[in-house]
Amino acid sequence: EPEVTQTPSHQVTQMGQEVILRCVPISNHLYFYWYRQILGQKVEFLVSFYNNEISEKSEIFDDQFSVERPDGSNFTLKIRSTKLEDSAMYFCANPSRGGYTFGSGTRLTVV
Amino acid sequence: GIQVEQSPPDLILQEGANSTLRCNFSDSVNNLQWFHQNPWGQLINLFYIPSGTKQNGRLSATTVATERYSLLYISSSQTTDSGVYFCAVVPGGFKTIFGAGTRLFVKA
Numbered sequence: 001e002p003e004v005t006q007t008p009s010h011q012v013t014q015m016g017q018e019v020i021l022r023c024v025p026i027s028n029h030l031y032f033y034w035y036r037q038i039l040g041q042k043v044e045f046l047v048s049f050y051n052n053e054i055s056e057k058s059e060i061f062d063d064q065f066s067v068e069r070p071d072g073s074n075f076t077l078k079i080r081s082t083k084l085e086d087s088a089m090y091f092c093a094n095p096s097r098g099g100y101t102f103g104s105g106t107r108l109t110v111v
Numbered sequence: 112g113i114q115v116e117q118s119p120p121d122l123i124l125q126e127g128a129n130s131t132l133r134c135n136f137s138d139s140v141n142n143l144q145w146f147h148q149n150p151w152g153q154l155i156n157l158f159y160i161p162s163g164t165k166q167n168g169r170l171s172a173t174t175v176a177t178e179r180y181s182l183l184y185i186s187s188s189q190t191t192d193s194g195v196y197f198c199a200v201v202p203g204g205f206k207t208i209f210g211a212g213t214r215l216f217v218k219a
Contacts, residue, residue, distance in 0.1 A: 031205060043154070043197065043209040056206060089152050093207070099144040099159035100199075100207055105152050 004094055006103035013082055013110055021077045021106045023092035033093040033100075034067065034077050036060065043091065049075065082110045113138045113202040117210035124188045124217045132183040132213045134198030142201035143174050145183050148212070149194050157183070157196075188217045 005024040013019050025032055034046040047057040049067050064080045079086055087110045092103045114137040124130055134143075145157040158165050158172040160181065165172055169188075174181040185192055195212040202208065 033205070033207070035207075037152075042211045043199070045206050045208070048205055056204065091154060095205065098156060099142055100201075101156065102146070102154040105154070107152060 004103035
């Protein structure tokens with residue numbers, strides 16, 4: 001099965017700091033998604049990205065979040081000024097032949 | 112929006128036992144997947160099953176799209192099967208909606 005790679009696997013940051021989470025999708029894929037899972041809760045949709053534009057976003061995805069494709073292959077999720085409640089597991093995903101392939105996740109801890 | 116309900120919320124099994132996990136959804140879907148979230152938090156794709164039945168080793172899944180439910184069967188459970196099992200659907204477009212999961216613990 002094709003892989004979606006995320007870095008870092010775990011990041012600890014101080015409240016108010018900016019963080020950038022990175023993802024390398026299945027090669028040449030135009031569709032891309034970010035999801036969030038607060039500890040012990042369900043996985044929630046954040047944003048979908050198609051051909052370098054946001055195609056859909058949830059109410060969670062407010063002005064402190066942004067997504068980019070800085071170099072044509074990697075995707076990033078930026079949180080500008082982290083809050084304690086941003087502590088969660090963040091997943092990126094691509095559609096694939098077998099449904100959706102999710103990355104291994106980045107565990108973000110805001111202290 | 113679409114509702115995805117999973118049952119039971121928690122399940123404890125003795126190693127070797129069989130179990131059935133259920134996923135009900137409130138509207139038609141284009142895609143349904145079952146995932147296993149391991150203790151490290153990774154989402155492992157088990158089945159892509161918008162309809163019909165599939166088997167992979169000790170696991171099998173059945174989706175009856177017309178009745179809006181899916182079942183995941185685990186036979187001869189092992190301690191490594193422990194974790195959270197999520198049902199996830201795509202009702203339209205491309206956004207995936209997850210259920211709340213079934214937390215499984217298999218005792219040795």
